[in-house]
Amino acid sequence: MHILVTNDDGPPSAQSSPYVLPFVQALESEGHKVSVIIPHTQRSWIGKAHIVGQDVQATHYFPPSQTPATHPDNSNSTPPSGSNEEDDAHPWVLVNSTPACCAQLASEFFASRGKIDLVISGPNYGRNTSALFALSSGTLGAALEATQCGYRSIALSFAFFDRNNDPTIVAEACTQGVRVCEFLAKEGKWEIAQLYSVNVPVLKDVTKRPVRWTRILQNSWAKGACFTELPAGSGVDDADTEEQSLRRQESDVNGGKGGEETQKGQWKHRHFKWAPKFSAVYESVQKGGPGTDGWVIKEGETSVTALKANFMHAEGPEGELKL
Numbered sequence: 001m002h003i004l005v006t007n008d009d010g011p012p013s014a015q016s017s018p019y020v021l022p023f024v025q026a027l028e029s030e031g032h033k034v035s036v037i038i039p040h041t042q043r044s045w046i047g048k049a050h051i052v053g054q055d056v057q058a059t060h061y062f063p064p065s066q067t068p069a070t071h072p073d074n075s076n077s078t079p080p081s082g083s084n085e086e087d088d089a090h091p092w093v094l095v096n097s098t099p100a101c102c103a104q105l106a107s108e109f110f111a112s113r114g115k116i117d118l119v120i121s122g123p124n125y126g127r128n129t130s131a132l133f134a135l136s137s138g139t140l141g142a143a144l145e146a147t148q149c150g151y152r153s154i155a156l157s158f159a160f161f162d163r164n165n166d167p168t169i170v171a172e173a174c175t176q177g178v179r180v181c182e183f184l185a186k187e188g189k190w191e192i193a194q195l196y197s198v199n200v201p202v203l204k205d206v207t208k209r210p211v212r213w214t215r216i217l218q219n220s221w222a223k224g225a226c227f228t229e230l231p232a233g234s235g236v237d238d239a240d241t242e243e244q245s246l247r248r249q250e251s252d253v254n255g256g257k258g259g260e261e262t263q264k265g266q267w268k269h270r271h272f273k274w275a276p277k278f279s280a281v282y283e284s285v286q287k288g289g290p291g292t293d294g295w296v297i298k299e300g301e302t303s304v305t306a307l308k309a310n311f312m313h314a315e316g317p318e319g320e321l322k323l
Contacts, residue, residue: 001117001185002033004106004151008099008138009125010042011092012063013071017042018165019123019158019174021067026174027120030182035110036063036092037102041071044125045274048100048141056101058109060091099142103149118185119146122156123177127199129159129293129303130217132281134197143195147309152188153195154181159297160202163248173202176302180211184304193310199293199303211302217292219284221276228275232268 005024009017020038027034040059093109095102099121106116121142128137143155156177158170177200184196197216200206285294296303 002035002110002114003027003181004110004116004119004146005034005036005038006099006102006106006119006121006142006146007038007124008043008046008121008142010039011061011071011094012067014067014069014165017071017125018067019125019170021063022167022170023123023156023174023177024063026171026178030178033113035090035106035113035116037106037109038092038094039099039102040094040096043098043138045136046098046138046141047136048144049098050100051097054097056095056097056105058093058095058105061094062091099138100145103142103145103151103153106146106149106151116151118181119143119151119153120156120181121146121153122158123174123200124155124157125160126157127159127294127297128155128157128197129199129297130219130281130284132219132221134216140197143197144309147193147195152185152190154184155195155197156181157197157199158202159199165202169202169204169206172204172206173200176200176206179207180302180304189306193308195307195309197293197303197305197307199297201297201300201302203300206300206302209301211304212296214293214296214303214305215291216305216307217285217288217294219281219288222280225280226274226276227272230271230273232271234271 005020005027007017007020009020011017012021020036024034024036037058090110090113093102093105095105103119103121106119110116119142121139124137124139128134128139134140137155137157139157140155143153146153158173158177177198180198180200184198188194188196201209203209281294285292285298288295293303293305
């Protein structure tokens with residue numbers, strides 16, 4: 001298959017995007033032609049957004065053979081030594097915009113490589129289980145956008161339980177991700193607006209553990225669970241550092257406590273930072289019980305959820321609403 005890969009974590013880096021390079025290599029090792037278009041930097045928690053009023057620039061990037069500690073600011077646009085124009089190798093494309101934008105621009109860069117058979121958004125650095133994570137996910141956002149562009153699309157997320165990212169265990173998670181995506185491409189139900197969300201635990205022997213059909217856990221934020229007020233004059237770290245802080249919560253069984261509130265003064269300017277407390281999410285998984293995506297991942301198994309790329313109406317009254 002010709003598979004397009006995009007993500008919301010950006011270019012390969014152990015700090016922010018440790019899974020995209022080994023996953024692309026796993027796809028290629030199975031004989032697939034892989035084209036890659038991704039944001040030039042980490043764009044998590046952005047959903048299916050487009051940025052109005054911003055010119056979009058794209059650069060070509062030849063990835064290294066192994067994931068670097070961090071992604072350098074300057075893109076590597078130099079082909080690997082020994083390559084020539086007749087090689088099938090194609091540079092990745094980095095875009096200074098959102099995951100959804102990457103899905104939209106795919107045909108601009110890869111039409112010469114043939115019809116795109118499947119779009120895989122991910123693997124995300126962290127789980128996208130439950131409504132709270134899924135509705136904010138740039139990984140799902142890119143898959144939704146690709147579906148609306150007429151592609152068969154899968155959002156793939158890797159749920160880690162520590163931040164060691166042992167290469168052997170990551171490689172097995174990549175193998176599992178490839179197996180599930182190949183199965184869905186061949187056997188999945190692909191109706192209009194159909195897509196899939198797949199969550200794979202980054203655990204030893206994941207390929208020997210069950211793969212289960214699931215539904216998305218419906219949950220909601222507790223009051224005050226997303227923002228922390230900062231003291232006057234304080235600042236917020238850069239996006240990558242903030243994202244690392246959130247991921248530390250994901251490997252914390254307590255879900256993290258977030259920051260402390262500051263004293264509130266009447267009519268004063270106030271300053272907040274995005275600092276979601278994941279403990280409420282994990283508590284909802286426990287209460288939700290078996291059958292949901294969150295529960296299956298908690299049990300160390302792979303979750304597959306069928307979705308529709310639309311906001312379907314809820315069943316209710318019909319006809320005229322008389323006030």
